[in-house]
Amino acid sequence: GENVEQHPSTLSVQEGDSAVIKCTYSDSASNYFPWYKQELGKRPQLIIDIRSNVGEKKDQRIAVTLNKTAKHFSLHITETQPEDSAVYFCAASGVRTGANNLFFGTGTRLTVIP
């Protein structure tokens, strides 16, 4: 099955700096890679996603890059703000028998220091 690894597990940055979180996946058939933000005690919220037919996608301060050859994808947050502090999860879709269950990384706890 799919295996998603995520690094780092914790990340502290100064407000205004950039944050980068990296993930690798094992199943070359995976073709959908969402990123979720989860605040303490809340639901995971989709912040950006990328499909395998593109290499990069940007939405204001958030961008995601995908390298299918190397099987890795990254989340970039620029001009970080204290409200960006949360746990971020990457995921990859498992393409099997028509299902599209997501396989999640172990999460990165981002702390933005004011």
Add this chain to the structure above:
Amino acid sequence: NAGVMQNPRHLVRRRGQEARLRCSPMKGHSHVYWYRQLPEEGLKFMVYLQKENIIDESGMPKERFSAEFPKEGPSILRIQQVVRGDSAAYFCASSPRAGGSETQYFGPGTRLLVL
């Protein structure tokens, strides 16, 4: 358009009791997924259902756990004879279609505590 709904939000059970978790997908969504999140860990896929069908239950323990998504009403995840290790947050997600690149929207979760 209401999002994914889950109830109860918090559930306390004693060892050996049954836990029933409910999930109502977003309007227009007929695909439901259940995930379990242990404290300080990521989400682990359990089961994927469409109306009246279990499509993939490869992540669900073979014993004590079952799931359904009836023609009418919410999807239900049932845990029989709960043990302390079942304590976790259980999230469901829904999508409008199946397929490897469909966005999944998550509910607020049910936090199960087994005493």
